[in-house]
Structure formats: C-alpha cells, structure tokens
Amino acid sequence: MGLKDSLKVKADELKVKASELTGRHEEKIDDVVDKTGQAVDKATKHKYHEKIEHGTAKAKHMVNDFATKPDAGKTS
Template sequence: MGLLDSLKAKLAPAKEKVSDLAQQHGDKIDHGLEKAARMVDEKTKGKYSDKIESGTGKAKNALDRIAHKDGDVKGEGHTPPPAA
C-alpha cells in the first residue's frame, strides 16, 4: 500500500464526518458566508464587491460539493436516459 493510499484510508472517516456536518449545517454556513461577505464589502466601501461576490459564490459551490448536494460525486454522476 502506497503512501497516498494509506493517507486516503486514514482520512476517509474525517471526509465523511465533514460531509455530514456540511449537510446538517449548510444553511448556517451559507448565512455566515453572506454575513462575512457583507462585512468585508462594507469595510472596503464596495471597492472589491465583484471579487467578494465571486469568492462567496465559489465558497458556496465548494460547500455544495463537500455536502454532495449536487449529486455529481466522482464516479457517481447522473447519466441521462438513452434517447428513444
């Protein structure tokens, strides 16, 4: 067993725990991201609004991937039904 395989095996339970927590508390995390983005935007007086909005969107997408909300986990993607 290689080093990476060993690491993956040891981190698998932590990955599942993080995924479960992201599913359970996703709304609270989203609220925190929005609140932090608003505060930073106020402190910078709107100078970096586009970058803040972009970063917030990327963070929310990452949260969705972690929580498996999009259903597109590697190897478990949805395939469309065959055309008739």
C-alpha cells in the same frame, strides 16, 4: 495493515463525517459566508464588490459540493 494504511482509513472516515456535518449545516455555513462577504464589502467601501460576490458564490458552491461529494475538491 500498516500505520500509513490505518491513518488513510481514519482520514477517509473523518472526511465522510465532515461531509455529513457540512450537509446538515449547509444553510448556516452559507449564512456565515454571506455575512462575512457583506462585512468585507462594507469595510472596503464596496470597492471590490464584484470580486467579493464572486468569492462568496464560489465558497458556497464549494461547500455544497463537499456536502454532496466529499472527494469533489480532491487534487491527488
């Protein structure tokens, strides 16, 4: 097994570990996303409220997908 193959195997292991940790802490991550969205919404004086809500919902959906399926966002 070459260096490239070894690195790919290690990267896959790390992706699985990150997915497990994300799943374990998904509720905390969602809370942080919500608080960040609220802070940005307040800072922009609610001018972009709908876009911020859409973005936070999408971020939480992506976290959920990664927690359950680590390859869901894979582009290659």
